[in-house]
Amino acid sequence: xxxxxxxxxxxxxxxxxxxxxxxxxxxxxxxxxxxxxxxxxxxxxxxxxxxxxxxxxxxxxxxxxxxxxxxxxxxxxxxxxxxxxxxxxxxxxxxxxxxxxxxxxxxxxxxxxxxxxxxxxxxxxxxxxxxxxxxxxxxxxxxxxxxxxxxxxxxxxxxxxxxxxxxxxxxxxxxxxxxxxxxxxxxxxxxxxxxxxxxxxxxxxxxxxxxxxxxxxxxxxxxxxxxxxxxxxxxxxxxxxxxxxxxxxxxxxxxxxxxxxxxxxxxxxxxxxxxxxxxxxxxxxxxxxxxxxxxxxxxxxxxxxxxxxxxxxxxxxxxxxxxxxxxxxxxxxxxxxxxxxxxxxxxxxxxxxxxxxxxxxxxxxxxxxxxxxxxxxxxxxxxxxxxxxxxxxxxxxxxxxxxxxxxxxxxxxxxxxxxxxxxxxxxxxxxxxxxxxxxxxxxxxxxxxxxxxxxxxxxxxxxxxxxxxxxxxxxxxxxxxxxxxxxxxxxxxxxxxxxxxxxxxxxxxxxxxxxxxxxxxxxxxxxxxxxxxxxxxxxxxxxxxxxxxxxxxxxxxxxxxxxxxxxxxxxxxxxxxxxxxxxxxxxxxxxxxxxxxxxxxxxxxxxxxxxxxxxxxxx
Numbered sequence: 001x002x003x004x005x006x007x008x009x010x011x012x013x014x015x016x017x018x019x020x021x022x023x024x025x026x027x028x029x030x031x032x033x034x035x036x037x038x039x040x041x042x043x044x045x046x047x048x049x050x051x052x053x054x055x056x057x058x059x060x061x062x063x064x065x066x067x068x069x070x071x072x073x074x075x076x077x078x079x080x081x082x083x084x085x086x087x088x089x090x091x092x093x094x095x096x097x098x099x100x101x102x103x104x105x106x107x108x109x110x111x112x113x114x115x116x117x118x119x120x121x122x123x124x125x126x127x128x129x130x131x132x133x134x135x136x137x138x139x140x141x142x143x144x145x146x147x148x149x150x151x152x153x154x155x156x157x158x159x160x161x162x163x164x165x166x167x168x169x170x171x172x173x174x175x176x177x178x179x180x181x182x183x184x185x186x187x188x189x190x191x192x193x194x195x196x197x198x199x200x201x202x203x204x205x206x207x208x209x210x211x212x213x214x215x216x217x218x219x220x221x222x223x224x225x226x227x228x229x230x231x232x233x234x235x236x237x238x239x240x241x242x243x244x245x246x247x248x249x250x251x252x253x254x255x256x257x258x259x260x261x262x263x264x265x266x267x268x269x270x271x272x273x274x275x276x277x278x279x280x281x282x283x284x285x286x287x288x289x290x291x292x293x294x295x296x297x298x299x300x301x302x303x304x305x306x307x308x309x310x311x312x313x314x315x316x317x318x319x320x321x322x323x324x325x326x327x328x329x330x331x332x333x334x335x336x337x338x339x340x341x342x343x344x345x346x347x348x349x350x351x352x353x354x355x356x357x358x359x360x361x362x363x364x365x366x367x368x369x370x371x372x373x374x375x376x377x378x379x380x381x382x383x384x385x386x387x388x389x390x391x392x393x394x395x396x397x398x399x400x401x402x403x404x405x406x407x408x409x410x411x412x413x414x415x416x417x418x419x420x421x422x423x424x425x426x427x428x429x430x431x432x433x434x435x436x437x438x439x440x441x442x443x444x445x446x447x448x449x450x451x452x453x454x455x456x457x458x459x460x461x462x463x464x465x466x467x468x469x470x471x472x473x474x475x476x477x478x479x480x481x482x483x484x485x486x487x488x489x490x491x492x493x494x495x496x497x498x499x500x501x502x503x504x505x506x507x508x509x510x511x512x513x514x515x516x517x518x519x520x521x522x523x524x525x526x527x528x529x530x531x532x533x534x535x536x537x538x539x540x541x542x543x544x545x546x547x548x549x550x551x552x553x554x555x556x557x558x559x560x561x562x563x564x565x566x567x568x569x570x571x572x573x574x575x576x577x578x579x580x581x582x583x584x585x586x587x588x589x590x591x592x593x594x595x596x597x598x599x600x601x602x603x604x605x606x607x608x609x610x611x612x613x614x615x616x617x618x619x
């Protein structure tokens with residue numbers, strides 16, 4: 001066990017220094033719910049993205065897509081506990097992800113030990129699983145911990161099932177192991193819905209290992225898996241009460257012909273298989289898209305590969321060992337739930353490597369079986385040098401995968417490296433260029449951001465968000481005319497772009513063209529009346545026009561929505577002062593001084609409290 005843990009630490013040590021990236025910003029940094037212990041109770045009565053259903057856009061964010069209906073209470077519980085342990089210190093979060101992965105690797109050892117009965121196979125498979133590079137997305141990415149979380153309970157449940165299966169019938173040991181297996185299974189479903197595949201895994205395991213006629217095997221398999229199917233109801237019922245449906249449905253997924261889904265399945269399956277076999281050059285996205293033509297090579301080639309594999313297995317099925325069937329089940333079954341391609345909202349995101357977290361255990365099992373078979377074969381017995389070569393190959397493989405894993409972790413260090421890597425893997429794909437540009441905007445590297453976003457715009461000339469971001473890059477460079485042009489182009493592509501309306505208003509504000517700025521802020525609020533950034537900016541615009549009463553109404557709305565920050569209270573204090581509400585002005589300014597972390601703003605508040613005039617800047 002120490003060896004497995006050591007290998008995992010060596011493979012993921014460099015991930016401990018990573019920042020919050022991708023969904024981490026929404027799930028952790030900006031998630032106010034996890035800051036309260038009350039969220040532990042809410043976890044079982046709401047879905048994962050419920051914190052975004054308040055109908056309010058936070059300051060600095062105007063366009064928030066509808067939340068996806070995931071019911072994963074244990075994931076929400078983990079987010080809440082980890083926040084209270086580590087706050088926004090990412091290294092603590094990364095350490096927990098690594099520890100969970102080590103537990104999963106240990107679980108793989110014990111599952112394969114009971115399944116194969118060979119310690120060397122279990123040790124080699126768990127070592128390969130611990131360092132497999134395809135896990136980078138699940139371990140180095142904090143929000144990817146859903147896979148190690150459910151994996152711990154999933155593997156524990158399967159191990160206890162195997163233990164109960166091998167124990168003497170109707171003994172206390174068997175009953176305890178069986179009940180504990182059901183409890184672990186239920187916990188795994190509350191961590192991630194993919195765990196429901198354990199029912200099918202147990203059915204398949206019984207079918208390939210029961211030495212009897214097919215009908216008898218079928219009956220035995222149904223009997224063994226039935227208690228797990230019944231236990232699943234204890235997850236499905238609360239899931240239904242929260243989501244209003246048993247099957248997962250993505251509200252953002254467009255309607256697609258079933259034919260496209262079927263034509264695309266071979267491509268997706270072969271993509272996953274290739275990542276398991278050759279886990280190098282991985283990326284957060286792969287620019288996949290639906291296959292629409294049965295004559296396309298993107299359908300014919302992967303379909304032919306799968307057909308050959310199926311025919312080969314069917315032809316030589318009597319010569320395929322039980323262990324190989326078990327390994328194939330462990331690869332295929334956990335992957336089945338993610339092949340529901342009809343629920344994908346953006347076709348570019350058909351393939352995610354974190355879906356391969358448990359299937360990698362099956363692949364590691366297959367490799368371990370192959371290496372031990374070669375090492376114990378007739379040729380190995382006759383030639384000692386051949387056996388030595390197998391041992392050396394095994395050591396080199398483990399070391400090579402460990403190094404490759406460390407390399408695959410590096411892109412997850414921060415948003416810039418994550419999307420830069422994606423741009424290298426898919427240089428002709430617009431989305432990585434766009435996201436690199438956003439990361440550069442956050443770092444105020446406006447010239448570089450402009451270059452990346454112009455490249456994204458050339459690759460995706462019909463995307464309004466690209467032109468909106470490009471406008472912000474121009475604005476950061478001081479080129480207001482180019483910024484306005486880019487924002488206007490974004491609105492020409494999508495007139496409902498609240499972000500662009502707000503940004504266009506800000507650009508005119510900086511030109512001191514307050515009537516034009518007011519028009520665009522008001523237009524943004526006409527689309528989303530609760531967009532707090534536009535509310536604040538309109539209030540600021542009214543203030544500059546000397547309409548203090550109107551400014552107060554807007555800024556008070558920002559406050560009442562619960563998104564007032566230090567600058568909001570500061571500006572509200574100034575507006576109160578203009579209309580003679582001095583007590584309210586002092587209270588607002590004192591609140592700004594109380595919550596601000598800016599020495600500059602704190603100084604300006606003190607000057608205002610002392611009666612000095614200060615400058616006022618828009619957002």
